[in-house]
Amino acid sequence: MLGGAPTRSPAVAAGMSGPRCPQCAQPWVSPRLLPCLHSLCDPCLRRLGALEGEPGGAARPVLCPVCDAEVSLPPGGVGQLTPDCLAGSRAGAAAGCDLCADGAAAGRCLTCGVRLCPFCCRAHRRQKKTASHAVMELENTKDCSQAGKPLLCPSHPTEELRLFCEQCDQPVCQECVLGRHRQHPYDFTSNVIHRHGDALRKLLKNTQQHMDTLEDVLSQIDKMGSAVRSRAEAVATEICLFASGYVRAIEEHRDRLLKQLEDLKVQKENLLHLQKAQLQQLLLDMRTGLHSARQNQRTGFTLLCNDTTGERMGQGGEAVQVTITHKDKRDCAVKPTVCDNGDGTYYISYSPEEPGLYAVCISVKGQHVQGSPFTLKVKHKFREHQGVFHCCTFCSSGGQKAARCACGGTMPGGYQGCGHGHKGHPGCHHWSCCGQVKQSSECLGGPPSDTSSRSLLRTVAL
Incomplete structure (x- = not known):
């Protein structure tokens, strides 16, 4: 950084012994202390600091090459730094500890240049600011021969440093006290x-x-x-x-x-x-029992009583009333019979005498059931077939030409009977009395005949 910095001669470097500068690794040449308490020789410091004799030179921050701490040089430059007398003159003294003075020196800090007893060695390694310093045992240092030499003033080499300037915080000699440290x-x-x-x-x-x-x-x-x-x-x-x-x-x-x-x-x-x-x-x-019936034929239906939740009631005893009246003949009424089954069901049976339309009113506890009154259509008495359920009158009569069939069908050749089922006359089985093709149907012709009454199951919900 700086030109004109003094260089040490090989003779001077060869004639010095003891620890070396941590920056150039050469023997000490006028070592001085930085504010971070690390020592460097004068040539290394001048390469770091401001130009010597720079007019109006102010404090300039530099980085210590040992700890990388930012330190400020005094306004006067490197020459105003405190000389490190311990590093330059008493580097290898092995008498007593420089810190506590209670024990014998057992080691020496190569960075600070102070002698340390075993306890201070341990403390020196534990402190934050000196933890990175290199401490060596005293017998391993190479400048123990200088232990008894006095500390000489770097400014007055013939004077010993016996005094300490309190204001400048550095050791001085008598000449320094009379000179620039006057009144300090x-x-x-x-x-x-x-x-x-x-x-x-x-x-x-x-x-x-x-x-x-x-x-x-x-x-x-x-x-x-x-x-x-x-x-x-x-x-x-x-x-x-x-x-x-x-x-x-x-x-x-x-x-x-x-x-x-x-x-x-x-x-x-x-x-x-x-x-x-x-x-x-x-x-x-309702379509069969309540809506249709046969004349003089007993039929009926079953009434199921459910509770408000829709479940079937398990007991009887309800007041069920049923009336069946003819819509055209007011004096023609049918008297129904109500049978309580005791399980919530009631069987209502009746036998209408006249055909026609009837009104069926069903009430429980004085209230009509849903859909009441119902319309009942009573048809004439059921007519049973009097003929034969066959496929051909000709076949049924044994081939007689005069045999007739109520269906009105005839055959060619003068036959009065039907020819259903034969070639040219496709057909099906039918009643010979009326021509109905359904075997269980009611006969549409011929006199009515009595049939046995039958009972139908009729279910009505309330």
């Missing part, structure tokens, strides 16, 4: 060392107590972390078990509800089928 408060270095040493020892003692406490706290934190992890795993297991049981219970409840729904559906479907069958039977009975 100062004290003997021995007093400053003891004073700062006592403070450091007190701080180290407090630090040791806090370190023990911190170590206990860290141990407790590790234990608590293990307990938290164990508890979390146990709770996770409980959550999984609870969720599985909850899901299983929901599935079982779902299956029960679906089973109940299926049973209810089957029950309702059966009830609907039953009601449908009853309605169909009701319609059939």
Whole structure:
């Protein structure tokens, strides 16, 4: 960065011993302390700092090549930095600890250049600002021979650093006190060392107590972390078990509800089928028993009484009233018979004497049932066939030409009978008396005959 920086000669570099500059890895040349407490030799500092003698030079921030901390150089440049006398003159001293002065030096910080007892070595490695410093055992350093040399002033090489400027916070000699440190408060270095040493020892003692406490706290934190992890795993297991049981219970409840729904559906479907069958039977009975009957033929129907929910009543005892009157002949009434079956059904039978239209009124507890009054059509007495249900009069009469059939059919050749069923006369079986083709039909001709009465089942819903 800077031109004109002094370079060290091979002779000077070869004649120096002890630790080396961490920047150039060469023996120290006028080492100075940066604000971050790292030491660099003068040539390395000048390559980092402002131009020497720059007019009006202000503080310029630079990065320490050791810790990468941003530090500011004084306005006067590198020359105003505090000389590191320990690194330059007493780098290898192995007498006592420079920090506590209680124990013998067992090691030395290659970064700070201070001698350290075993306790201070450990503290030096634990502190945040010095944790990255390289500390070596004293017997491994190569400049132990300089342990007894006095500390000389870099500005006045013949003077020993016996004083300490309180204002500039650096060791000085008598010439410095009389020169640029005039009117600055100062004290003997021995007093400053003891004073700062006592403070450091007190701080180290407090630090040791806090370190023990911190170590206990860290141990407790590790234990608590293990307990938290164990508890979390146990709770996770409980959550999984609870969720599985909850899901299983929901599935079982779902299956029960679906089973109940299926049973209810089957029950309702059966009830609907039953009601449908009853309605169909009701319609059939109303079309037959309540809507049509035969003269002087006893017939009837069954009345089913249901409750308000549509279920069939299981007991009788209701007041059922039935009236059957002729619409054209007011004096022609039919007296019905009501039979209580005791199971919620009532059989009503009647025998009309006159053909025609009748009005059937049915009431329970004084209220008409649904559809009442009904219209009843009474037909004439059922006429039975007097002839033969055959396919051909010619065949039935044994081939007589004079045999006639009530159907009116004849055959060619003078035959009076029908020729149904023969070639040229396709036909079917029929009654010879009236020509009806249905065997169980009523005869349309011939005198009526008495038939036995029959009872029909009639179903009427309330």
